[in-house]
Amino acid sequence: MTSLDAELVSERSHHETCRAVMAAMVEGAAEHVVTGEDVSASGADAEALGYTLRSRAREMAELPETPLFFGRLDFAESGAAGEHRGGRYHIGRRRIGIDPTVPPLVVDWRAPISRAFYRASARDPQGVAVRRRFGWAPRSAGAAEDLTSFEDEHLDTRPDPGEPDPASGPGAILAGEINRPRVGPMRDIVATIQPEQDDLVRRALTASICVQGAPGTGKTAVGLHRAAFLLYTHPRRIQRGGLLIVGPNRAFLHYISEVLPALGETGIRQATIDDEVGRHPIRARDEPAAEVVKHDARMATVLRRALYARVGAPTEPVVIPDGSYRRRIPLDELARIVERVRAEDTPYEVGRERVRARAVRVLQLQAERNSGPPTGEWLRRMGRARGLAAFVDGSWPKAGPEEVLAELLTDPDALARAADGVLTPAEQAAIHWTKPPRSARSARWSAADLVLLDEIAGLIERPGTYGHVVVDEAQDLSPMQCRALARRIGSGSVTVLGDLAQGTTPWAARTWPDLLAHLGRPDAEVAPLTVGFRVPAVIVDLANRLLASLDVDVPAARSLRRDGELTIREVADPEPATVAAVRAALAREGSIGVIAADTGTEPLRAALTAAGIATTTADAPDPTGVVRVTVLPATLAKGLEYDHVVVVEPAAIVAAEARGAGRLYVVLTRAVSRLDIVHAQPLPRVLRAALE
Ligand SMILES: Nc1ncnc2c1ncn2[C@@H]1O[C@H](COP(=O)(O)OP(=O)(O)OP(=O)(O)O)[C@@H](O)[C@H]1O
Numbered sequence: 001m002t003s004l005d006a007e008l009v010s011e012r013s014h015h016e017t018c019r020a021v022m023a024a025m026v027e028g029a030a031e032h033v034v035t036g037e038d039v040s041a042s043g044a045d046a047e048a049l050g051y052t053l054r055s056r057a058r059e060m061a062e063l064p065e066t067p068l069f070f071g072r073l074d075f076a077e078s079g080a081a082g083e084h085r086g087g088r089y090h091i092g093r094r095r096i097g098i099d100p101t102v103p104p105l106v107v108d109w110r111a112p113i114s115r116a117f118y119r120a121s122a123r124d125p126q127g128v129a130v131r132r133r134f135g136w137a138p139r140s141a142g143a144a145e146d147l148t149s150f151e152d153e154h155l156d157t158r159p160d161p162g163e164p165d166p167a168s169g170p171g172a173i174l175a176g177e178i179n180r181p182r183v184g185p186m187r188d189i190v191a192t193i194q195p196e197q198d199d200l201v202r203r204a205l206t207a208s209i210c211v212q213g214a215p216g217t218g219k220t221a222v223g224l225h226r227a228a229f230l231l232y233t234h235p236r237r238i239q240r241g242g243l244l245i246v247g248p249n250r251a252f253l254h255y256i257s258e259v260l261p262a263l264g265e266t267g268i269r270q271a272t273i274d275d276e277v278g279r280h281p282i283r284a285r286d287e288p289a290a291e292v293v294k295h296d297a298r299m300a301t302v303l304r305r306a307l308y309a310r311v312g313a314p315t316e317p318v319v320i321p322d323g324s325y326r327r328r329i330p331l332d333e334l335a336r337i338v339e340r341v342r343a344e345d346t347p348y349e350v351g352r353e354r355v356r357a358r359a360v361r362v363l364q365l366q367a368e369r370n371s372g373p374p375t376g377e378w379l380r381r382m383g384r385a386r387g388l389a390a391f392v393d394g395s396w397p398k399a400g401p402e403e404v405l406a407e408l409l410t411d412p413d414a415l416a417r418a419a420d421g422v423l424t425p426a427e428q429a430a431i432h433w434t435k436p437p438r439s440a441r442s443a444r445w446s447a448a449d450l451v452l453l454d455e456i457a458g459l460i461e462r463p464g465t466y467g468h469v470v471v472d473e474a475q476d477l478s479p480m481q482c483r484a485l486a487r488r489i490g491s492g493s494v495t496v497l498g499d500l501a502q503g504t505t506p507w508a509a510r511t512w513p514d515l516l517a518h519l520g521r522p523d524a525e526v527a528p529l530t531v532g533f534r535v536p537a538v539i540v541d542l543a544n545r546l547l548a549s550l551d552v553d554v555p556a557a558r559s560l561r562r563d564g565e566l567t568i569r570e571v572a573d574p575e576p577a578t579v580a581a582v583r584a585a586l587a588r589e590g591s592i593g594v595i596a597a598d599t600g601t602e603p604l605r606a607a608l609t610a611a612g613i614a615t616t617t618a619d620a621p622d623p624t625g626v627v628r629v630t631v632l633p634a635t636l637a638k639g640l641e642y643d644h645v646v647v648v649e650p651a652a653i654v655a656a657e658a659r660g661a662g663r664l665y666v667v668l669t670r671a672v673s674r675l676d677i678v679h680a681q682p683l684p685r686v687l688r689a690a691l692e
Helices: 003-039 043-061 112-119 169-179 195-201 220-232 234-240 252-257 289-294 299-309 331-343 348-371 376-384 387-393 401-410 412-419 425-431 447-460 479-489 510-519 536-549 572-585 599-609 650-655 660-668 685-691
Strands: 073-074 089-093 106-108 127-136 145-154 209-213 245-248 269-271 319-324 325-329 468-471 491-496 524-530 565-570 593-597 629-633 642-648 673-681
Touching: 003 089, 003 145, 043 220, 073 112, 073 479, 089 112, 106 112, 112 127, 112 195, 112 491, 145 685, 169 209, 169 319, 195 331, 195 524, 209 220, 209 510, 220 234, 220 245, 220 468, 220 491, 220 642, 252 269, 289 425, 289 447, 299 401, 299 447, 299 479, 319 387, 325 536, 331 348, 331 387, 348 376, 348 387, 348 412, 348 447, 376 491, 401 412, 412 425, 447 479, 468 479, 479 491, 479 510, 536 565, 536 685, 565 650, 572 593, 572 642, 572 673, 593 599, 593 650, 599 629, 642 660, 650 660, 650 673, 650 685
Parallel strands: 089 106, 209 491, 209 524, 245 269, 245 468, 468 491, 565 673, 593 629, 593 642, 642 673
Antiparallel strands: 073 089, 073 127, 127 145, 319 325
């Protein structure tokens, strides 16, 4: 046996030990559920404790069969920080060890000591002598993986002259990881996080950051790993408010849904912005002109005015009989109360209660002058007195978001007053409901209306906030959607992920500071990621040339992958050509995405089915992974990736929407290895320009 073989045997044996300890930990967690229920003082305690322990047991038992470690750090005998000197640590997704007083068999990748695994380099070894990365091969479908290889980087010895710096290339294990076929949902990248990604993942909880990343540079991966890092580092602070991950659509959320559980984090809310503001189901569609106005930041002013138009000067003094007295508050004093509270800029509902409390206070002072301090019961009685309630309801009436918005959209005069000097008459006409509902209750709300309702609800009462919010594909959010998120971020922090070049909504941001200001974090740092892990160089080059037509200022990307293929085929009929392209792709490994303009997918699906090729859709992916072909509309492709992408009729994709060139940029950058462009119509101008 060579010494390398012996090392491999010893590492495998360490892994077996880890498995055994892990099994004991799972069992221990399950046992705790039972004893936890026995030892608790009361029924409520038992329930709370039982719940916590059960969740932990479930979490541990649900850990997928991934390798228990993926790396090892050997610290140098000298030069390393004191306690780690000469130490050896295996690094994995979760800490493995039963006794907290002895060093664990595996340290969590998020622990401070693991940082060196991601950051150390030959130039700055950070006390590390050897960094080892393990290679694993699947044993068989569904079974645990096999430890088959390892790769050592000796960071304590300077590389021989002429030899490449061992820390500079991607290394075989990273290369294997980025080249692997993509089947099924997104996987974690914990074994191969790159230094510039790690820097973003481990930023402090208080730091709000914005990652501007070209396609496939790992923005989504960074956001998800950052979420896991923050949950590990600040469990109490984050769990109190919770963590929210916002994605563009259900297909995308499904695609990323397994990453956090694989990292041991469950129970995190992953939602679209529509889900998050969804007080009602979406039952109406706006005309494009109306939608654009409703998503504009100026609507915030209009809505505020519409809500506060309800607040007005009192018309009658307050008069309340009180035993032998008649308590009275004159009109001018009531008007002053209302005015002052308005100027205090509190949520509407707080303002209303404040107005009531201030009026009661006036009555209290009067009573004190007559007969000394009144009782609590007296104060409550005054607060409920008819005269006082009439004043509060008249000057600061109760208001609900639905009723405020329905009135605004139905009554042109109310809209004109609220929008005076803010929206043009044409803009007001665009959002006016020509067929008003019978009542606010029966109104059919559009997606944009829900955002407006959320804004009004936020003016009435501050919503609860999350400990941290991760927003993916953020470039597409409208100012009003950003404001909805800003309310939920409150004093917490946010990780914004996006690519201005991939903006496709009519209101997509052209610069980050604008969007960050609407998110309430104008000073968040914008950090670029430019090294691509998905898209091969030949496709990245094409995408970079397309950038010139997109009217955004973003750095070009460079790819770590040299192996891609790009073919452009002009054909007489795209349907048989697509079938042929898919058939050829099926002869190779991996997933296949057929992407066309939204109206073009059904005929392609039918043609593939008729040719005996099974297909699925992006929002209902085949859980078994047997069906390898997904036919998807261009508008659902964002954030997804396929080994082989067939783009059909790019001209139709560009023509379908105002920011069609941005959509084409998204679609072309979904390919992991091969991109086929099939067209019968002439190629769109932006693509022709990029190909010249
Ligand atoms: N450090 C890494 N090691 C291995 N794979 C990586 C790494 N970083 C990213 N990847 C892989 O690259 C692909 C693209 O990552 P991701 O989807 O996070 O990029 P993105 O910037 O969000 O892309 P898009 O702009 O298209 O949404 C994924 O398959 C991801 O697993």
